[in-house]
Amino acid sequence: MPYQLQDAAPDLRESMYFPEIIRGVGLIMKQFLRNFFFGRESNPDVLARDRSLSQNATLQYPEERVPYPPGYRGLHRLVPRDDGKPRCVACYMCATACPAQCIYIEAGELPDDPIEKYPTKFVIDELRCVVCGFCVEACPKDAIRMDSGEHAPPSYERSAQIWDEKRLLRGPPVSYLYDPWLRRGASSIPPEKLEEMRARARPFHTVATDEYAQTPGFSVRALAAEARERAAREGK
Amino acid sequence: MRRFLGMVLFAILGPGVLVLLARAFYYLVAVAEHVAIGLLGAPATYGAAVANVVLLMLVVVMTTAAALSVAERKWSALIQNRIGPNRIRVFGNPLGGMPFLLADALKMLTKENIEPSQRSKLLFEIAPMISFAPAFALFAVVPVGPEVNYRVGDAVHRVALQVASIDAGLLFVFGAASLAVYGTALAGWASNSKLAMLGGVRASSQMIGYEVSLGLSLVGSMMAYQSLRLEQMVQAQGQLLWGFLPALGILLQPLGALVFFTSAFAEVKRAPFDLPEGESEIVGYFVEYPGMKFGMMFLAEFVEVVVLSAITAAIFFGGWHPVIFEAWLRANLEPAWFAAVCAGVFLTKVAILCWVQLAIRFTLPRFRFDQIQTLCWKVLLPTTLANVFVTGAAILVDPSLELLAAIGLLELVAMVAITVAASRPREPAAHPVAHAVAHH
Numbered sequence: 001m002p003y004q005l006q007d008a009a010p011d012l013r014e015s016m017y018f019p020e021i022i023r024g025v026g027l028i029m030k031q032f033l034r035n036f037f038f039g040r041e042s043n044p045d046v047l048a049r050d051r052s053l054s055q056n057a058t059l060q061y062p063e064e065r066v067p068y069p070p071g072y073r074g075l076h077r078l079v080p081r082d083d084g085k086p087r088c089v090a091c092y093m094c095a096t097a098c099p100a101q102c103i104y105i106e107a108g109e110l111p112d113d114p115i116e117k118y119p120t121k122f123v124i125d126e127l128r129c130v131v132c133g134f135c136v137e138a139c140p141k142d143a144i145r146m147d148s149g150e151h152a153p154p155s156y157e158r159s160a161q162i163w164d165e166k167r168l169l170r171g172p173p174v175s176y177l178y179d180p181w182l183r184r185g186a187s188s189i190p191p192e193k194l195e196e197m198r199a200r201a202r203p204f205h206t207v208a209t210d211e212y213a214q215t216p217g218f219s220v221r222a223l224a225a226e227a228r229e230r231a232a233r234e235g236k
Numbered sequence: 237m238r239r240f241l242g243m244v245l246f247a248i249l250g251p252g253v254l255v256l257l258a259r260a261f262y263y264l265v266a267v268a269e270h271v272a273i274g275l276l277g278a279p280a281t282y283g284a285a286v287a288n289v290v291l292l293m294l295v296v297v298m299t300t301a302a303a304l305s306v307a308e309r310k311w312s313a314l315i316q317n318r319i320g321p322n323r324i325r326v327f328g329n330p331l332g333g334m335p336f337l338l339a340d341a342l343k344m345l346t347k348e349n350i351e352p353s354q355r356s357k358l359l360f361e362i363a364p365m366i367s368f369a370p371a372f373a374l375f376a377v378v379p380v381g382p383e384v385n386y387r388v389g390d391a392v393h394r395v396a397l398q399v400a401s402i403d404a405g406l407l408f409v410f411g412a413a414s415l416a417v418y419g420t421a422l423a424g425w426a427s428n429s430k431l432a433m434l435g436g437v438r439a440s441s442q443m444i445g446y447e448v449s450l451g452l453s454l455v456g457s458m459m460a461y462q463s464l465r466l467e468q469m470v471q472a473q474g475q476l477l478w479g480f481l482p483a484l485g486i487l488l489q490p491l492g493a494l495v496f497f498t499s500a501f502a503e504v505k506r507a508p509f510d511l512p513e514g515e516s517e518i519v520g521y522f523v524e525y526p527g528m529k530f531g532m533m534f535l536a537e538f539v540e541v542v543v544l545s546a547i548t549a550a551i552f553f554g555g556w557h558p559v560i561f562e563a564w565l566r567a568n569l570e571p572a573w574f575a576a577v578c579a580g581v582f583l584t585k586v587a588i589l590c591w592v593q594l595a596i597r598f599t600l601p602r603f604r605f606d607q608i609q610t611l612c613w614k615v616l617l618p619t620t621l622a623n624v625f626v627t628g629a630a631i632l633v634d635p636s637l638e639l640l641a642a643i644g645l646l647e648l649v650a651m652v653a654i655t656v657a658a659s660r661p662r663e664p665a666a667h668p669v670a671h672a673v674a675h676h
Contacts, residue, residue, distance in 0.1 A: 018494060019655040024599040025592065028315050032595065035314040039239035058319045235238075 031055070044227040064227055073133050073146040076124050078168040082175050082197040083189055086165065087143035090119040094135035094144055102128035103135060112187045116180070122165035126152040142174060142204070175201040250587075255580030258381055261291050261397055262576060266386035269393045288399040289376075296583070297375050300590070301538035305340065306333050308538075308594050315598050340531075347527035352428055355524070359426035364525065364532040367419020370412045371539040377405045378546045379467035381556055381579030384571050397579050398467060405465040406458060409547060410451050413503060416540070417443040420505070420512060420521050423533065427524035435521035438605065439505060439512035445612040446502035446509075452620035453495035456627035457551050460488050460640060466547075470555030474562070477641045482559055485552035488640050490647045491623045493552040495616050500544040502608070504537060506593065508600040509608060545589035549582060553589070556582040 013019055038053035044064045046057055059066060068074070078086045090107035108120035129152075135144050148171065155161055175182060175197050181189060182198050189197070265287040272283025306321065310333045313320025322330035324339055351360065381397035402408060417440050424436015458464060460483075461472040475483050486493050502509040513520030522533045549555060556578035558565060566574055603611065630640040 013654055013657070016654070019651070021596070021600065022651075022655045025595055028595045028599050031317070032311065032315050035317060037240050037243045040319065055317045056319065057317055060319070 042231040044231075064231070067227075068149050072149060073131050073136075074148040075126070075150045075152055076129075076135070076144055076146055076163070076168060077148050077171045078122060078165060079143050079145055079171065080169055080173045081179075081181070082173045082200055083193055084173070085188070086119065086122070086169050087141050087174065087179075088119050088122060089141055089143070090117045090122075091140065093138040093140060097134040097138035099132060099134065100128045100130045102126070102130075110186075110188055116186055116188075119165060122168060124163050124168060126161045126163055127158060141179075142176070145171075147171075176204040177201045178204055251580055251584045254583040255576050258397065258579030258583065259573065259576035261579070262381065262384065262386060262395060262572060264291060265395045265397065266388045266393050269395055270388040270391060273393075274391070284393070284395050285399055288397060292378075292380055292397060292399060293372055293375050296380070297372065297539055297542050300542045300586075301535055302337055302341075303334070304538040304541060304590060304594070305535070306336050307590075308597075309333065309336075311591065311594055312598050315595065344528045344531035350526045352524050354428040356426040356428065359422050360524075363419055363423035363426055364522075364529045364536075365419075366422060367416055368532045368536045368539070370415040370419070371536050371543055373412045373415075374409055374540075374543040375546060376400045377402060377408055377466050378543070378550055379470050379555060380546075380582050382471075382575050383467075384575040386572060396467070397575075401465060401467060403464065405463075405467075405469075406454055407464060409466075410447070413450070414443075414447050416503070416536075417447075419533075419536070423525065424521035427521075429524050431518040432521050432523045434518045435512045435514075435523065438518075439521055442502055442509065442511065442605075442608055442612075443505070445609060446499045446616075449495055449612060449616040449620050450499035450503060452617070452624060453492045453499060454551065455620075455624045456489045456492045457485055459624075459627055459631055460485075460637060466550050466555075470550055470557065473554045474557050475637075477636075477638050481641065482554060482557065482562075483637055483641065484554045484557075484559070486644075487648070488637060488644045489552065489623070489627065490644050490651065491619060492627075493548070495620050495623070496552070497548055498611075498616060500548065501593070501596070502612070504540040504544060504593075506537065506541070507597040508602050510602060511605055511608065514602070541590055541593050542586065545586045545593060546582075549585040549589055553585050 035054050035056055040054055040056035040058060041049045042060070042064060043049050044059060045067055046059060049057070051057075078088055081087050088105075090105055092105055092107075095101075095103040095105050102125040104121065104123040104125075105119050106121035107117045109117050131146075133146055136146050152161060177183075179201065182194070182201055185191075185194055265284050268287030269281070269283040272278040272286070273280065276283075310320040312318075321333040321336050324330070324333075324335040326335060376399040379396065379398040379401075383394055383396040385392050386395050387393075420439040420443070421436045424432045424434070424439065427433070457469065461469040463469055463472070469485075473482060473484050477483050481487065505512050513522070522530050525533060558578060558581045565577055569577065626643065627640060630643055631637070633639055
């Protein structure tokens with residue numbers, strides 16, 4: 001139900017028009033002067049802006065971007081291990097879960113490792129993707145995430161929207177203590193590197209946390225802080 | 237903070253620049269007069285008139301009108317908490333949106349010339365000119381600066397920043413203003429389009445209606461200053477009532493000023509009276525016009541804004557009289573600089589009134605057409621008629637204008653009192669309750 005509006009008949013003063021018009025122009029003038037004399041605050045977090053002087057709420061979009069809320073589902077990325085290879089084990093869970101069938105995987109296996117698989121091809125068609133996040137939920141290895149905080153960038157060709165494993169594999173690496181390649185070792189990882197990776201590995205959170213949105217380097221808050229610094233540097 | 241200082245500086249330097257500009261205009265007009273008399277043997281005031289046409293009508297009015305087309309976008313943005321046009325940058329600086337003038341002109345001039353095949357060929361071509369020219373011609377009688385003796389070489393010329401000083405000053409204004417309706421009506425008819433036709437018909441009925449109250453609202457001022465010449469009306473506003481109060485038009489004729497300003501709005505066809513060009517319904521009388529022909533109609537609107545601001549400033553706001561510090565300025569400045577200051581003050585007044593005209597556009601929603609006609613015939617016309625009678629009676633009783641000023645001040649005080657008085661208590665508590673109801 002909408003607001004109950006006060007819809008009384010105009011009294012004599014209001015039906016004279018002019019007093020109310022003069023009041024309206026006064027209001028407009030106040031708004032004009034405060035925006036004329038005081039510049040816009042360029043904090044990209046619009047709601048946090050100080051609106052006591054200028055009330056300007058504009059965001060100059062390509063230069064300033066609103067920090068997305070934690071949990072925003074941006075472009076996919078394939079999470080790398082500490083040795084730069086994808087964490088993905090080509091289990092097809094994401095491709096199976098995907099309602100838009102936009103994920104295409106070809107599995108390969110390492111010649112001297114009878115257990116571990118890896119994707120020789122991992123292609124996501126961002127034009128088909130419905131950004132539901134099911135792939136992220138389905139992944140048993142935390143190998144695909146949507147925490148990049150980016151839109152799919154515009155392009156002139158469709159082919160540019162089809163992201164293969166080379167483009168998808170980016171962002172900060174992640175290692176967990178339960179990772180099988182850390183627990184039993186892998187022929188693809190040199191032993192000293194393995195020790196280093198084991199030292200860095202963390203326990204896996206079974207309860208979902210805010211971490212997905214706060215991966216260092218991809219955190220939306222970091223992006224907002226960067227934008228703020230940039231604005232401060234330009235002295236606006 | 238930098239912006240604040242810059243804007244304060246701008247607000248101070250703006251009128252200063254106008255004063256310097258006026259000084260340069262006086263000089264150029266005097267030189268033109270000198271050249272015309274000395275070299276061409278032309279009659280007196282001939283050279284000054286030509287120079288004034290070029291400087292005032294082409295430079296001042298045209299530049300202001302073009303700048304207003306950008307200013308409207310920028311000012312509306314400031315009013316509505318936006319930034320406004322700033323994407324064309326010169327060395328990274330948007331320059332307040334001014335480069336958009338160039339971009340707009342380029343766009344208008346290079347557009348394809350598409351014309352309706354069933355148009356009335358001659359009228360279609362000349363309609364933009366007919367709507368453009370009268371608006372310009374109006375400015376001819378506006379006195380921008382006072383008359384002053386100006387020495388060029390060894391000759392002394394008496395020059396004023398006014399194109400033509402004719403006996404029928406205000407009648408010329410009414411006549412030329414009523415010509416503007418031909419442009420819009422012809423544009424609507426010649427396009428052979430139903431929407432344009434509707435726009436043209438709306439424009440003619442509205443403009444003809446409001447011309448009546450436009451004319452009558454100035455009758456009081458004519459009687460009070462006993463002249464039709466605008467420069468004499470401006471001069472008369474310098475006289476002091478009771479020894480201290482300048483006889484400004486707004487003090488003598490507050491109702492006349494209000495009605496004139498309202499009618500001027502309707503004549504300019506701007507919001508809230510912009511029914512001839514309602515973009516959401518009929519687009520307007522210029523719907524079939526491409527490129528610069530549309531641009532002329534568009535620009536004519538802003539020229540009219542400038543001209544009507546100038547006439548309002550001249551008749552109701554003291555014209556070129558600085559009003560405050562006037563005696564001090566007159567005593568301490570040499571005459572040429574005093575005249576320049578006066579002209580600068582006049583241009584500043586015009587700029588402020590232009591701002592008010594644009595601000596009202598962003599204050600009010602549009603009228604319905606029957607409301608427009610009701611306002612004209614049932615409200616403004618009786619008001620002006622009453623104003624004429626009251627003014628006539630007051631002048632008959634007391635020719636020194638003091639009674640008229642007393643009545644005017646009373647009206648002003650009443651207007652302010654009614655405006656300030658909040659008639660209805662605000663009820664801020666109503667909304668949370670409505671929310672609660674909405675959620676259950």
